[in-house]
Amino acid sequence: MTKKKRPVIEREEVVVKFVGDSGDGMQLTGSMFSDVAAIVGNDLATFPDFPAEIRAPQNTVAGVSGFQVHMGSSKIFTTGDLVDVLVAMNPASLRSNLKWAKKGATILTDTDAYDDKTIEKAGYKANPFTDNSLDGFNMIMAPITTLTKASLQELGVENKIAERSKNMFALGMLYYIFNRDLNSSFKYFEHKFKKKPELIEINKIVLQAGYNYADTIEALESVIQVSAAPMEKGRYRNITGNLGTAWGLLAAAEKSGRPLFLGSYPITPATEILMELAKHKSLGVKVFQAEDEIAGICSAIGASFAGSLACTTTSGPGLSLKSEAIGLAVITELPLVIVNVQRGGPSTGLPTKSEQSDLYQALFGRNGECPVIIVAASTSENCFYYSYMAAKLSMEHMTPAILLTDGYLGFGSTLFRIPKMADMPSINPPIAEANDSDYKPYKRDHETLVRQWAIPGTEGLRHRIGGLEKENVTGVVSSDPINHQVMTDMRAQKVEKVADFIPEQEIDGPDKGDMLVVSWGGTYGSVHSAVSKMQKEGKSISHAHFHYILPLPKNTIKVLKSFKKIVVCELNSGQFVNYLRMKFPMPNIFQFNKVQGLPFMINELTDKFNQLLEEK
Amino acid sequence: MDFINMTVERTNVQLTKADFESDQMVKWCPGCGGHAILAAIERVFPKIGYRKENFCMISGIGCSSRFPYYVNTYGIHGIHGRAAAISTGVKIANPRLSVWTITGDGDSLAIGGNHFIHVIRRNVDLNILLFNNQIYGLTKGQYSPTTPMGKITKTSPMGTIEHPFNIGELVMGAQGTFFARVPDNNIALMTDCMFEAAKHDGTSVTEIMENCVIFADKAHAPVTGKDVKDETMLILKDGSPMVFGKNNEKGLILKDTMLDVVEIGKNGITIEDILVHDQYSQDPGIQLMLAKLAPPHFPMVFGVIRSAMYPTYDDLVEEQIKFARETSKIKNVDDLLNSGDTWEI
Numbered sequence: 001m002t003k004k005k006r007p008v009i010e011r012e013e014v015v016v017k018f019v020g021d022s023g024d025g026m027q028l029t030g031s032m033f034s035d036v037a038a039i040v041g042n043d044l045a046t047f048p049d050f051p052a053e054i055r056a057p058q059n060t061v062a063g064v065s066g067f068q069v070h071m072g073s074s075k076i077f078t079t080g081d082l083v084d085v086l087v088a089m090n091p092a093s094l095r096s097n098l099k100w101a102k103k104g105a106t107i108l109t110d111t112d113a114y115d116d117k118t119i120e121k122a123g124y125k126a127n128p129f130t131d132n133s134l135d136g137f138n139m140i141m142a143p144i145t146t147l148t149k150a151s152l153q154e155l156g157v158e159n160k161i162a163e164r165s166k167n168m169f170a171l172g173m174l175y176y177i178f179n180r181d182l183n184s185s186f187k188y189f190e191h192k193f194k195k196k197p198e199l200i201e202i203n204k205i206v207l208q209a210g211y212n213y214a215d216t217i218e219a220l221e222s223v224i225q226v227s228a229a230p231m232e233k234g235r236y237r238n239i240t241g242n243l244g245t246a247w248g249l250l251a252a253a254e255k256s257g258r259p260l261f262l263g264s265y266p267i268t269p270a271t272e273i274l275m276e277l278a279k280h281k282s283l284g285v286k287v288f289q290a291e292d293e294i295a296g297i298c299s300a301i302g303a304s305f306a307g308s309l310a311c312t313t314t315s316g317p318g319l320s321l322k323s324e325a326i327g328l329a330v331i332t333e334l335p336l337v338i339v340n341v342q343r344g345g346p347s348t349g350l351p352t353k354s355e356q357s358d359l360y361q362a363l364f365g366r367n368g369e370c371p372v373i374i375v376a377a378s379t380s381e382n383c384f385y386y387s388y389m390a391a392k393l394s395m396e397h398m399t400p401a402i403l404l405t406d407g408y409l410g411f412g413s414t415l416f417r418i419p420k421m422a423d424m425p426s427i428n429p430p431i432a433e434a435n436d437s438d439y440k441p442y443k444r445d446h447e448t449l450v451r452q453w454a455i456p457g458t459e460g461l462r463h464r465i466g467g468l469e470k471e472n473v474t475g476v477v478s479s480d481p482i483n484h485q486v487m488t489d490m491r492a493q494k495v496e497k498v499a500d501f502i503p504e505q506e507i508d509g510p511d512k513g514d515m516l517v518v519s520w521g522g523t524y525g526s527v528h529s530a531v532s533k534m535q536k537e538g539k540s541i542s543h544a545h546f547h548y549i550l551p552l553p554k555n556t557i558k559v560l561k562s563f564k565k566i567v568v569c570e571l572n573s574g575q576f577v578n579y580l581r582m583k584f585p586m587p588n589i590f591q592f593n594k595v596q597g598l599p600f601m602i603n604e605l606t607d608k609f610n611q612l613l614e615e616k
Numbered sequence: 617m618d619f620i621n622m623t624v625e626r627t628n629v630q631l632t633k634a635d636f637e638s639d640q641m642v643k644w645c646p647g648c649g650g651h652a653i654l655a656a657i658e659r660v661f662p663k664i665g666y667r668k669e670n671f672c673m674i675s676g677i678g679c680s681s682r683f684p685y686y687v688n689t690y691g692i693h694g695i696h697g698r699a700a701a702i703s704t705g706v707k708i709a710n711p712r713l714s715v716w717t718i719t720g721d722g723d724s725l726a727i728g729g730n731h732f733i734h735v736i737r738r739n740v741d742l743n744i745l746l747f748n749n750q751i752y753g754l755t756k757g758q759y760s761p762t763t764p765m766g767k768i769t770k771t772s773p774m775g776t777i778e779h780p781f782n783i784g785e786l787v788m789g790a791q792g793t794f795f796a797r798v799p800d801n802n803i804a805l806m807t808d809c810m811f812e813a814a815k816h817d818g819t820s821v822t823e824i825m826e827n828c829v830i831f832a833d834k835a836h837a838p839v840t841g842k843d844v845k846d847e848t849m850l851i852l853k854d855g856s857p858m859v860f861g862k863n864n865e866k867g868l869i870l871k872d873t874m875l876d877v878v879e880i881g882k883n884g885i886t887i888e889d890i891l892v893h894d895q896y897s898q899d900p901g902i903q904l905m906l907a908k909l910a911p912p913h914f915p916m917v918f919g920v921i922r923s924a925m926y927p928t929y930d931d932l933v934e935e936q937i938k939f940a941r942e943t944s945k946i947k948n949v950d951d952l953l954n955s956g957d958t959w960e961i
Contacts, residue, residue, distance in 0.1 A: 038959070231961045235958050235961075237958040238957070247949070247952065247953065250949050254948060259709070261705065263701075281940035281941075281944075282940040283948070286709065286933055291731065294698060294731075295731050298694070298701035298705065299701050299704045301694075301705060302692070303708065305702075306705070306706045306713065324695055325695060325698065419953070420950065421948070421950050456669070456690035456706070457625075457670055457710060459669050461690075462689055463690065463691075464685055466685075466694065467694060
C-alpha cells in the first residue's frame with residue numbers, strides 16, 4: 001500500500017454516520033466500521049436509524065436507513081448528537097441527514113446516485129451540488145458506483161452484483177480517512193462468505209479499491225486518528241441493549257437454578273429479545289411465541305407458578321394489553337419479569353423511535369392497588385445487569401418486576417466488558433420445601449413479607465392461588481374487609497421493603513450545591529455529558545441518575561434536599577418529576593422535557609441548566 | 617386400562633376420592649351441573665393413577681372457573697378468558713404435570729376465543745373441560761356464544777340475533793385432535809370421557825352440557841332430558857355401530873355425502889349397513905359431520921367424537937431443547953458471553 005504523506009490529525013472523539021437506501025447495506029457497513037474501531041481500542045456507542053417500513057420506495061426520504069457510530073479515545077457516553085463525517089449514498093439520504101451534520105463536517109457521497117429522477121424523488125428542487133446548500137461542508141464527491149464496477153471489471157463480475165458492493169467502496173474510503181487497517185475486515189469476509197468464496201474476493205477488491213482511491217484524491221487534506229481509549233482491562237464485546245436484556249435473563253436463570261421461560265409476542269422495538277432467547281435452547285430456555293400480548297404474559301404466569309423464571313417482553317402498547325394479567329401476578333404474588341422496551345406513544349405512536357413515556361403506565365397502569373418493582377436500565381451495556389437485577393428482585397421478593405428500557409438502548413450498542421458468572425450476585429428464591437407441614441400459601445417472612453414459592457409436583461404442598469383476594473397466611477378465598485386492607489398493605493410494603501436490598505442513590509459530583517440534575521433510564525449518556533461539561537466550567541451542578549424507580553433508593557429524599565434547585569430531565573411530559581413531587585412535595589423541583597422521539601442534545605440540556613442556574 | 621402418558625409420574629399407592637377433596641365449601645347453586653362434574657373428577661383422578669401432586673387445575677372466570685378451589689390439587693383461578701394461555705405456560709414449563717383447564721362457554725368462546733383456538737392448533741397436552749351452560753351465569757344471565765338464536769336473556773330481551781358456535785365444529789376447525797361431548801346428568805359417561813381425555817396426548821376438549829338452574833334451566837333438556845334422550849342422544853363407542861333409540865333400532869348411515877338416520881330392519885337395512893365409529897381417524901370428515909348433528913332430524917352425538925394422534929407442542933419443545941443441548945457449543949452463560957467477536961484489552 002503506497003500512501004501519500006498526509007498530516008494526521010488526532011481527534012478525541014468523532015461521530016460518523018452512514019446513510020443510504022434501505023437496501024444499500026448501511027447497517028452492515030456501519031457495524032463493520034465500528035468493529036474495527038473497537039478492535040483498535042476506541043470506546044464507542046452505535047445507533048441504527050431505520051424506518052418503520054421494511055423497504056419503503058427506493059430513493060425516497062422514507063426509505064433512508066442509517067447507522068451512527070460515536071467513537072473516541074476517552075469514555076463515550078452517547079451515540080453522538082451531530083455528525084463529523086456523513087457518508088450519504090444517495091440524494092434522499094443526504095437531504096434527510098444534512099441537518100445532523102456539524103458545521104464544516106466531511107460529507108462523502110456517491111455522485112453516480114444523482115440524476116434528475118433521484119434528485120426529484122428525494123424532494124430536492126434542484127441538484128444540491130449546485131444550489132449552495134452544501135456550502136461550508138467538506139465535500140468528497142466520488143463516482144462510487146462507477147469506480148466499484150471498474151474495480152471488478154477484471155473479474156468479470158456482473159454489473160448488478162458489482163453495484164451491490166458499492167458500500168464496501170465507501171467503507172474502504174472511510175478506513176483511509178480514519179487511518180484504519182483493512183485486515184480485520186478481510187478476515188470478516190473470509191468468515192462470512194465461507195460458502196461463497198467469490199464474494200470474499202469481490203469484497204476485498206472493492207474495499208481495497210476504495211481505500212486506494214481515497215489515497216489519490218485532492219479533497220482530503222489530512223487523515224484522522226482516533227487513538228485507543230484507556231479502558232479497564234478485560235475481555236470485551238459489542239452489545240445492544242436488547243441482547244444485553246436477553247442475556248441478563250439467561251444469566252439470572254442460571255444463577256438462580258430456575259429454568260427460563262419467555263412468553264412473548266413480536267413488537268418493535270422489543271422483538272430482538274424474543275428472537276435472541278429463541279436461539280439459546282441449548283441453555284434450556286423455553287420460548288413461547290404466543291398468539292397475542294395477553295397470552296404472552298399469561299403463559300409466563302403459568303410458567304412462574306410451575307417454578308420457572310418467567311418473563312414477557314414488550315413495548316408500550318403491549319404493556320397496556322398485559323395490565324390485567326400483571327394484576328394477577330401481583331395478587332398471586334408470583335415472580336415475573338416484564339420488559340418494556342419503550343417507544344413513542346400513545347397508541348402505535350412512533351414504533352421505531354424512543355421515548356420514556358410509559359413510566360406512568362408502569363407505576364399506575366392497572367386496576368386496584370397494584371404495586372410492582374420498577375427498574376430502569378441506562379445504557380445498552382447495563383441492560384444486562386438491570387435485567388439480571390429485575391429477575392433477582394422479582395424472584396427473591398415474589399412479586400412482578402417491570403424493567404424499563406427503550407428503543408434507543410435496545411437498538412443501540414456499546415462496548416461490554418464481559419463479566420464472569422461467578423462474580424454475579426447470588427439469587428436465592430424462597431422455594432418451599434416438600435412436606436413442610438407448616439406450609440401455607442400466604443405465610444410470610446417477617447422481615448421481607450415474602451411468601452414462599454411452592455412448586456407444583458412437590459409433595460405435600462398442594463394449594464390454590466388466584467385472582468380473588470385471599471386470606472392472609474391461609475390463602476383461602478376471602479372478601480373480609482379487614483383482611484383486604486391487610487393484604488393490600490402487605491403487597492405494598494413488600495415492594496417498599498425491596499429498598500433494603502438495593503444500593504443507595506449515587507450522586508455524580510458534589511453531594512450538595514446549587515443544582516441537582518435528575519434523570520432516569522436511557523437519557524444517562526446525554527445528561528451525564530451535559531453535567532460534566534458544566535462541572536468542568538466550574539458550575540455548582542451534580543447529577544443523580546435513577547435505576548431503581550419503585551421502590552426509590554432509601555436516601556432519595558436526602559439527596560434531593562441537599563441542593564437548592566432540582567431539575568428532572570425526561571423524554572416525556574414530566575412523569576418521573578411528578579412521581580417525585582408526589583412522594584416528596586418540594587417547591588424547588590423543575591423539569592425539562594422533550595417528546596420528539598429523539599434523545600436529548602447536550603447543548604439543549606446545558607442551555608436549560610445554565611438558564612435555571614441564573615434564575616433567582 | 618391401556619396406555620396413559622408416561623411423562624407424568626405415576627403414584628405407587630391407590631388414591632381415592634378423598635385424596636382430591638378440598639376443604640372448601642362448594643358455593644355453586646343447588647342443582648347446578650357443576651356438582652356432578654366435580655363428582656366425576658373426584659372419581660376419575662384416582663383412576664388415572666398419577667401422583668396427586670402432579671395434577672394441576674387452571675381456570676378462567678365464571679361459575680365453572682371456581683372449580684380449582686373445590687379440588688385438592690395445585691391450581692390457579694386465573695383471569696377471564698386466559699385459562700388456556702396460563703395452562704400452556706404451566707405445561708411447557710413442566711411437561712410432567714397433568715394440566716386440566718376448567719372453563720366455560722363465555723370464558724373460552726367469547727373473551728378467550730383467541731387462546732382457545734390457538735391452544736388447540738398447537739396441540740399442547742392439556743385437558744380442557746368446557747362447561748357449556750349456554751349463558752353467563754356469574755354475571756346473572758346474559759347470552760353467550762353458545763346461546764341458541766332467538767333466546768330471550770337479560771341482554772337479548774327480544775331474542776338473540778347471533779348464530780351460536782357449535783363447539784365440536786370450532787375445535788375441529790382449529791385442527792383439534794380430541795373432542796368429546798357429555799351431558800352433566802351422566803356421571804359414568806363423563807368419567808369415561810375424562811379418562812379418554814387424560815389418555816389423549818395433545819389438547820383434549822370435553823364439552824360438558826351443563827345445566828344452569830337459575831338462568832338457563834333445562835336449556836339442554838330437549839336433548840338430554842330423561843323423557844326424550846333415547847331418541848335425541850346417540851352415544852358413540854369406538855369400533856361400534858352408531859345406533860340409538862329405545863332398543864337401539866335406529867342408526868346412522870352415509871348416504872351420498874351426507875349422514876342419514878335409518879331404521880334397522882326396515883327397507884332391507886341391517887346392522888351391517890350402519891356406520892362404525894372410528895374416533896382415531898386422522899381425517900376429521902365424518903367426525904365433523906357427527907359433531908354438527910342435532911335434533912329434530914338427527915340425534916345429537918355424545919362420547920368421544922375425535923381422538924387423533926399428532927405430536928404435541930410440549931413434546932416438540934423438549935425435543936428441540938434436547939437436540940440443541942447435544943449439538944451446541946454453548947453449554948452455559950459464560951460460554952454465551954464469550955461467544956462470537958470478543959477481544960482482550
